[in-house]
Amino acid sequence: MILAQLSTSPDPSFWREALETLTLRAGYNTTVVVLGTTLLGVAAGLVGSFLLLRKRSLVADALSHATLPGVALAYLIADALNLGGAGAKSLPVLLIGAAITGVLAVLTVQLIVRHTRLREDAAIGLTLSVYFGVGVVLLRAAPDYASTPASGLHHFIYGQTAGLLITDVYLMGAIATIAILAAALLFKELALTCFNDDFARATGWPVSILDIALMALVVLVVVAGLQAVGLILVVALLIIPPAAARFWTERLARMVLASALIGGVSGYAGSTLSSLLPRQPTGAIIVLVAGALFIISMLAAPSRGVIPTLIRRARLRARFATDHLVEFLFDTASPASLSEVARDRAWSSLQSRIIATGARTAGLVTGPPSALTLTDAGRARGHRVARNHALWSQYLVTYADLAPSHVDFSVDQVEHILSEDLIAELEQALARRGIKSTSAQSSSGGDA
Amino acid sequence: MTFLTTPNPRTHSPLSERPEHSAEAPLSVHAMTVAYHRKPVLWDVDLDLPPQSLVAIVGPNGAGKSTLIKACLNLIPIAAGRVEFWGDTFEHNRSRVGYVPQRESVDWDFPVSALDVVAMGRYRRIGWFKPVTRKHKHAALRCLEEVGMGEYANRQISQLSGGQQQRVFLARALAQEAELYFMDEPFAGVDAATERAIVAILRRMREQGRTVVCVHHDIQTVPEYFDHAVLLNMRVVAAGPVAEVFNRENLQRTYGGRLTLLTEATEAVARAERGST
Numbered sequence: 001m002i003l004a005q006l007s008t009s010p011d012p013s014f015w016r017e018a019l020e021t022l023t024l025r026a027g028y029n030t031t032v033v034v035l036g037t038t039l040l041g042v043a044a045g046l047v048g049s050f051l052l053l054r055k056r057s058l059v060a061d062a063l064s065h066a067t068l069p070g071v072a073l074a075y076l077i078a079d080a081l082n083l084g085g086a087g088a089k090s091l092p093v094l095l096i097g098a099a100i101t102g103v104l105a106v107l108t109v110q111l112i113v114r115h116t117r118l119r120e121d122a123a124i125g126l127t128l129s130v131y132f133g134v135g136v137v138l139l140r141a142a143p144d145y146a147s148t149p150a151s152g153l154h155h156f157i158y159g160q161t162a163g164l165l166i167t168d169v170y171l172m173g174a175i176a177t178i179a180i181l182a183a184a185l186l187f188k189e190l191a192l193t194c195f196n197d198d199f200a201r202a203t204g205w206p207v208s209i210l211d212i213a214l215m216a217l218v219v220l221v222v223v224a225g226l227q228a229v230g231l232i233l234v235v236a237l238l239i240i241p242p243a244a245a246r247f248w249t250e251r252l253a254r255m256v257l258a259s260a261l262i263g264g265v266s267g268y269a270g271s272t273l274s275s276l277l278p279r280q281p282t283g284a285i286i287v288l289v290a291g292a293l294f295i296i297s298m299l300a301a302p303s304r305g306v307i308p309t310l311i312r313r314a315r316l317r318a319r320f321a322t323d324h325l326v327e328f329l330f331d332t333a334s335p336a337s338l339s340e341v342a343r344d345r346a347w348s349s350l351q352s353r354i355i356a357t358g359a360r361t362a363g364l365v366t367g368p369p370s371a372l373t374l375t376d377a378g379r380a381r382g383h384r385v386a387r388n389h390a391l392w393s394q395y396l397v398t399y400a401d402l403a404p405s406h407v408d409f410s411v412d413q414v415e416h417i418l419s420e421d422l423i424a425e426l427e428q429a430l431a432r433r434g435i436k437s438t439s440a441q442s443s444s445g446g447d448a
Numbered sequence: 449m450t451f452l453t454t455p456n457p458r459t460h461s462p463l464s465e466r467p468e469h470s471a472e473a474p475l476s477v478h479a480m481t482v483a484y485h486r487k488p489v490l491w492d493v494d495l496d497l498p499p500q501s502l503v504a505i506v507g508p509n510g511a512g513k514s515t516l517i518k519a520c521l522n523l524i525p526i527a528a529g530r531v532e533f534w535g536d537t538f539e540h541n542r543s544r545v546g547y548v549p550q551r552e553s554v555d556w557d558f559p560v561s562a563l564d565v566v567a568m569g570r571y572r573r574i575g576w577f578k579p580v581t582r583k584h585k586h587a588a589l590r591c592l593e594e595v596g597m598g599e600y601a602n603r604q605i606s607q608l609s610g611g612q613q614q615r616v617f618l619a620r621a622l623a624q625e626a627e628l629y630f631m632d633e634p635f636a637g638v639d640a641a642t643e644r645a646i647v648a649i650l651r652r653m654r655e656q657g658r659t660v661v662c663v664h665h666d667i668q669t670v671p672e673y674f675d676h677a678v679l680l681n682m683r684v685v686a687a688g689p690v691a692e693v694f695n696r697e698n699l700q701r702t703y704g705g706r707l708t709l710l711t712e713a714t715e716a717v718a719r720a721e722r723g724s725t
Contacts, residue, residue: 053558185577192568196554202521202547203572203624250604252559 014276021272030275033161036169036176037228037271037286038264041237043176044225045263046183047217048238049245049256053194054214058121059106061235062128063215064222066105067098068135068231071156072142074098079146091168094156095223098231102219105131159230159283161271168227175224179217180260190214191252228271230283236290237263244294247301262297266290321347321355323385326364326374330382335371391418394426472534474499474628474659475520480529482512482519489515491683493529497628500657502650502673504664504690507680508703513663514550516680517630521547533628543572546626548617550633556606562616563601566591569623591622596645611642618649629653629660636665647673670694671720694720 020026024034051057074097078090105127112123139153152163183190192200193210201207218238225234245258270286277285302308328341342352356372359365364378374382395418418426477495481488490512497503505513518524520531522538533541546569566588567580574584592598595615600608605616614634621629635643650660650673664670670677670690677694679685679702686693686701696717 188571188574188578188580189576191560192571195558195560195565195568196549198518198523198549198553199547199568199620201523202545202549203569204542205572246559250559251561252564255559 018272018276021275022269026275029166032166032169033164033228033275034268034271036173037161037267037282039173039176039180039267040221040225040228041241041263041265041267041270041286041290042260043179043183043263044221044234044237044267045241045245045259045261046256047179047214047221048263049242049252049259050183050190050194050214051218051238052242052246053191053252054211056214057235057239058124059109059215060218060222060238062105062109062124062131063102063218064231064235065128066131066135067102067222067226068132068156069138070097070099070101070135071153071226072097072135072138073101075153076138076142076146091165091171091227094153095171095226098156098226099219099223101131101135102222103215106215155230156226157230157232158281159225159228159233159286161228161274161282162278164227172224172228175220179220179224182213182217186210186213187253187256225283228282229286230281233283233287236287237266240287240290240294241266244290244297247297247304250303262290262293266293318355318358321345321351322359322362322364323381325355325359325372326378326382327385327389329365329372329374330379330386335367335373338369338372341372390430391423391426394430395422398426398429472499473497473532474534475661476532476535477516477520478530478532480516480519480531481527482515482524483527488527489682490519493680493684495678495684495687497659497661498676499659500654501659501675502654503659503661503676503678504670504674505661505678505680506664506667506670506702507685511681511702513680514632517547517632517661517663521545521630543624544627546621546624546629548621548629548631548634551610551614551617551636553632556608556613558605560605561602562592562597562605562608562612562619563588565605565616566619566623569620572624588619588623591619592616594622595619595649609639611638614638614642615645618646622649622653627658629658631660631662633663633665635662635669667699668716671716690720 017026021030021034024031048057048060051060071094074094077097078093108127108131109120109123112118112127113120116123118126142153155163189200189205189210190213192205193207193214197207200210221238222231222234225237229237241263242255242259244262245255248258249255266286266289270289271282273289274280274282274285297305299305299307324345325341328344329336338352338356339349341347342349345352347355353369356365356369359378363375364381365372366375367373473496475495475497477493480490480493482490493516505516507513515524519526520538531538533545538545563585567584569591570580570584570587574580589598589601592601595618597612597615597619600612600616605613608616614637618631618634621631634646638646650662653660654675662674664674671694674690676688677690678687679693679698681702686698694717699717
């Protein structure tokens with residue numbers, strides 16, 4: 001639908017508008033909304049990192065869904081107390097109501113888990129749906145009981161930045177800023193709690209208070225995001241950025257920063273897009289941007305991404321296969337047919353042909369598949385591989401208790417890991433066992 | 449030092465003699481009972497640990513070994529009794545007590561380096577809100593070097609072997625600079641080289657005047673590694689110097705008549721007797 005809308009807008013002003021929004025030149029109101037949502041994304045990315053590492057992400061889902069009855073109740077109560085025409089829909093009042101039922105939902109989950117045999121996933125699903133159901137009913141009933149019209153409340157479900165008041169955005173930005181500062185201040189404490197709560201407790205950190213603080217930060221983010229992102233999808237901003245960030249790094253500080261960045265970019269680009277597509281709910285667009293960033297991270301991130309991991313694994317396998325081919329030819333010390341090697345290593349014929357082609361391209365073997373021969377470089381490599389393998393297996397025999405953690409077939413030479421003395425000792429042991437001395441052939445291999 | 453020597457008239461169980469608690473003992477447990485729901489896990493435990501010693505807590509599965517140290521550290525509530533550290537409360541002595549939890553109790557895929565984990569041992573010293581300064585990182589690195597892991601400081605912890613992970617935990621405990629340590633199965637699932645390294649570290653700690661209490665599974669190595677043993681099976685069957693309490697009779701009382709264990713125990717006891725003569 002978005003694509004359809006994008007492709008059916010021939011108006012060149014659309015793109016000018018897009019550029020202006022992205023560069024924050026699209027007028028004061030739009031700029032404030034974009035900045036506010038960016039701030040919200042940063043806050044959610046920060047807080048969400050700790051939530052993810054504490055393995056509590058789904059609790060936030062229960063919390064956010066449970067804000068709906070709070071919004072509706074706050075509206076009804078404010079209306080009954082006659083806080084004035086506009087007062088009933090005053091944002092702070094509605095957000096306080098949202099926070100209260102949100103926190104109640106978290107407590108409900110904890111009570112269910114503590115006092116029944118239900119597991120947390122069931123407790124979360126149950127709490128989330130019941131609170132949300134109550135919210136839907138209250139929202140439907142509200143117009144019948146309230147004196148002021150309740151229109152606009154349903155925007156809390158999917159999020160809508162189009163009709164936002166500038167003061168509402170200021171409120172959102174302020175809450176997000178508080179969450180950012182608090183998360184930064186508590187970085188070390190939250191990290192310790194997430195990694196090892198028993199150790200934290202034993203060393204005197206008040207873990208339950210830190211957990212409550214983390215939950216309070218989640219409440220702040222959810223409440224701040226209610227209007228722009230909506231209560232159904234605000235949890236995505238807490239989960240997707242940290243999950244994406246985790247693919248890029250193995251360090252907590254960097255992960256938290258990356259998560260804040262991804263959250264911020266999602267908020268920024270999402271709200272920009274949304275201002276151009278006023279009929280689409282903002283929350284969904286922000287989450288789609290975050291989702292796209294997640295998919296890129298999952299596939300392409302160098303340290304943990306799927307594709308780089310597959311490439312690394314394929315390279316290692318190719319390396320071992322080549323080693324095996326070269327070692328076999330080195331051991332037979334005469335031309336051998338590819339099918340012979342394939343039988344010895346249990347390779348399929350396709351596999352063996354790929355491996356042989358690789359070895360040929362690397363200049364290690366020559367000759368037709370029926371009589372593969374090692375080149376000089378191939379013989380040198382074969383000698384090295386055979387010697388490494390013989391030494392490693394002797395090492396495993398001699399130092400069975402300590403060897404397994406040191407053996408590494410992927411290193412080019414044993415010398416990189418073991419000391420010279422130890423290698424000399426292993427070579428003597430090999431000679432005693434009458435295993436073919438590979439060093440005798442080293443002259444023919446041309447490898448000193 | 450009266451370490452489990454004076455029989456007390458209040459003794460109601462022939463198996464456990466109530467010790468006279470001493471104020472210089474790093475740890476005294478007085479009539480401690482711990483229960484999960486209504487089922488007692490530890491029952492009327494009395495214990496005094498001498499300073500500067502290596503203490504093994506042994507006993508069958510479910511004997512309450514981990515529960516004992518967790519209850520001492522206030523990680524689980526005590527149903528009855530009390531625990532004293534140097535004759536005072538835990539709260540007043542927290543900084544003097546170190547802890548090495550079970551290795552499996554944490555997620556090793558957590559995005560931190562070995563050095564980051566060790567630095568956690570200094571967080572209490574660093575205090576609220578303050579970042580980890582260079583000074584504390586240096587201290588953490590020294591602790592990593594002490595356990596022979598200096599070159600792995602920047603490794604992400606999931607890339608370490610089980611034995612290396614255990615050493616990182618040990619380094620974190622050293623970084624706490626405590627005087628009394630509780631270690632939950634520090635030898636579980638480590639290779640022989642790490643086991644020797646850990647023993648060397650424990651002995652060094654004892655030389656520095658510290659006391660280390662280990663939950664230990666391998667009763668064969670008790671006489672070789674430890675000075676004192678606590679034989680536990682819901683209650684304290686026996687506690688004291690290995691040479692005095694680590695004998696066939698007490699082991700049988702602790703483990704029941706499990707044959708395989710008893711064969712191992714017999715060998716271990718024989719070694720202990722050889723060692724003490």
